[in-house]
Amino acid sequence: MKRKRVKELLSGQATGEKVLVKGWVRTKREIKNVAFVALNDGSTINNIQIVIDINAFPSDLLRDITTGASLAVTGTLVPSQGKGQSVEITASEVTLYGKCDPETYPLQKKGHSMEFLREIAHLRFRTNTFGAVMRIRHAISFAVHKYFNDRGFYYLHTPIITGSDAEGAGEMFHVTTLDMENIPRTKEGKVDYESDFFGKPTNLTVSGQLEGELGALALGEIYTFGPTFRAENSNTPRHLAEFWMIEPEMAFWDITDNMDLGEDFTKYLIRYALDNCREDLEFLNKMIDNALIERLEFVLANSYMRLTYTEAVEILEKANRKWEYPVGWGRDLQAEHERYLVETHFKRPVILTDYPMSIKAFYMKQNDDGRTVRAMDVLFPGIGEIIGGSQREEEMDKLTGRIEELGLPLKDLWWYLDTRRFGTAPHSGFGLGFERLILFMTGMSNIRDVIPFPRTPRNAEF
RNA sequence: UCCUCAGUAGCUCAGUUGGUCAGAGCACCUGACUGUUAAUCAGGGGGUCCUAGGUUCAAGUCCUAGCUGGGGAGCCA
Numbered sequence: 111m112k113r114k115r116v117k118e119l120l121s122g123q124a125t126g127e128k129v130l131v132k133g134w135v136r137t138k139r140e141i142k143n144v145a146f147v148a149l150n151d152g153s154t155i156n157n158i159q160i161v162i163d164i165n166a167f168p169s170d171l172l173r174d175i176t177t178g179a180s181l182a183v184t185g186t187l188v189p190s191q192g193k194g195q196s197v198e199i200t201a202s203e204v205t206l207y208g209k210c211d212p213e214t215y216p217l218q219k220k221g222h223s224m225e226f227l228r229e230i231a232h233l234r235f236r237t238n239t240f241g242a243v244m245r246i247r248h249a250i251s252f253a254v255h256k257y258f259n260d261r262g263f264y265y266l267h268t269p270i271i272t273g274s275d276a277e278g279a280g281e282m283f284h285v286t287t288l289d290m291e292n293i294p295r296t297k298e299g300k301v302d303y304e305s306d307f308f309g310k311p312t313n314l315t316v317s318g319q320l321e322g323e324l325g326a327l328a329l330g331e332i333y334t335f336g337p338t339f340r341a342e343n344s345n346t347p348r349h350l351a352e353f354w355m356i357e358p359e360m361a362f363w364d365i366t367d368n369m370d371l372g373e374d375f376t377k378y379l380i381r382y383a384l385d386n387c388r389e390d391l392e393f394l395n396k397m398i399d400n401a402l403i404e405r406l407e408f409v410l411a412n413s414y415m416r417l418t419y420t421e422a423v424e425i426l427e428k429a430n431r432k433w434e435y436p437v438g439w440g441r442d443l444q445a446e447h448e449r450y451l452v453e454t455h456f457k458r459p460v461i462l463t464d465y466p467m468s469i470k471a472f473y474m475k476q477n478d479d480g481r482t483v484r485a486m487d488v489l490f491p492g493i494g495e496i497i498g499g500s501q502r503e504e505e506m507d508k509l510t511g512r513i514e515e516l517g518l519p520l521k522d523l524w525w526y527l528d529t530r531r532f533g534t535a536p537h538s539g540f541g542l543g544f545e546r547l548i549l550f551m552t553g554m555s556n557i558r559d560v561i562p563f564p565r566t567p568r569n570a571e572f
Numbered sequence: 573u574c575c576u577c578a579g580u581a582g583c584u585c586a587g588u589u590g591g592u593c594a595g596a597g598c599a600c601c602u603g604a605c606u607g608u609u610a611a612u613c614a615g616g617g618g619g620u621c622c623u624a625g626g627u628u629c630a631a632g633u634c635c636u637a638g639c640u641g642g643g644g645a646g647c648c649a
Binding site for chain 2: 176194212281349
């Protein structure tokens with residue numbers, strides 16, 4: 111007999127047909143003559159109830175059916191006599207695949223703290239919360255590809271290992287095959303990278319953007335979706351050393367097109383989750399964050415507030431409150447300022463544009479005023495910056511001028527500058543931190559709990 | 573990296589001015605219960621009080637350092 115998934119069984123009618131189901135025991139409740147087993151196979155947050163006649167099965171088999179044990183059950187799918195579920199399976203055959211010693215199995219029927227579950231991240235997928243989060247993470251990943259594919263964007267695989275150290279997005283992890291116990295040195299006493307695997311220093315990527323621009327200036331619209339690495343010593347609920355980033359890059363798009371994309375894209379993904387992950391979202395809404403679904407629907411129902419950095423600074427200066435960090439034109443906005451704009455002043459997502467040139471990256475398009483650039487940051491409630499992007503500087507003189515001002519190694523960027531040298535064109539793009547988006551979509555509060563295996567300073571377990 | 577809070581049973585925690593302080597709930601085990609829903613009821617086992625020093629007649633409790641974790645900040649996505 112072919113196995114049926116719990117999701118399929120629960121969505122059908124109790125026809126009295128014979129079915130085979132396999133999964134892991136969540137709970138077992140025994141009373142005098144009958145045992146109830148809640149079985150889950152990961153296909154849905156819901157369990158199917160298995161009803162076992164205690165007198166019809168060997169007692170040592172029943173004893174081994176404990177939380178976490180894996181079973182195959184054959185039985186008839188019938189209407190449930192109890193409340194709480196519409197169908198259940200009356201077991202006729204039960205096979206135990208794997209026992210699960212209740213004395214040592216760390217997961218209990220009762221709730222656990224997120225901190226404890228993080229210590230047993232190899233087992234936490236078996237909880238309702240992490241099952242829901244991982245199913246949503248999958249669905250949104252799929253929706254990202256669907257969104258771009260449906261709109262003619264090409265998925266470009268930018269490199270994980272990079273020889274470029276000019277991205278300037280943060281501290282990098284070195285990639286090397288040199289013997290760390292016996293590092294080869296040049297005559298001058300420096301590390302001899304000539305003998306390293308690539309013959310030069312290499313790192314894990316901090317962004318696929320520069321390579322993404324190369325693709326966009328030939329293919330039109332591209333996007334990347336891959337792992338990204340930052341060796342920053344950041345210990346916060348919003349930072350990971352290894353995270354996934356989505357970076358679309360579009361030739362002939364200006365900053366307004368870019369903002370439209372950022373808003374439409376994030377709304378599409380939220381809509382996708384509401385349409386396709388309803389049960390998981392309802393569970394998270396009930397157990398993790400009571401305002402989750404309301405907040406998702408609110409974001410969909412309103413347009414994002416768009417204003418310039420200069421306008422934002424004026425609002426903050428007029429705001430009747432004390433800032434821990436001073437507000438003033440030319441200073442970068444701090445978390446407290448962004449939070450005020452999003453959560454107190456506008457009460458919806460905000461897109462800030464036209465930041466001072468001095469606080470933004472070299473590749474951003476310079477405005478005619480000579481002091482601002484066409485940057486755009488999308489700020490979300492609870493998370494802060496979820497998207498950072500810009501129209502890119504396509505004029506060679508202005509771009510190289512800026513690179514020199516900042517003292518970046520011009521000659522290492524020869525390949526990037528070739529796009530401006532040969533058939534340059536206006537173009538735009540942005541980066542979206544995937545885990546931050548999942549944080550927003552699930553109502554979880556720590557980024558370590560929305561990625562299967564979190565990497566943070568001093569932690570690379572599992 | 574900085575600020576701050578915490579670390580006691582498998583989990584979540586209580587433990588007062590240093591002196592019967594080794595505790596509770598849940599989990600687990602045993603038993604009861606004729607359909608349970610985080611079942612219920614009765615009983616039972618279970619401890620490196622984070623680590624290393626120090627103060628004291630006496631330290632889970634006070635002091636110092638370290639480790640680990642949470643929250644906030646910076647950096648950013």
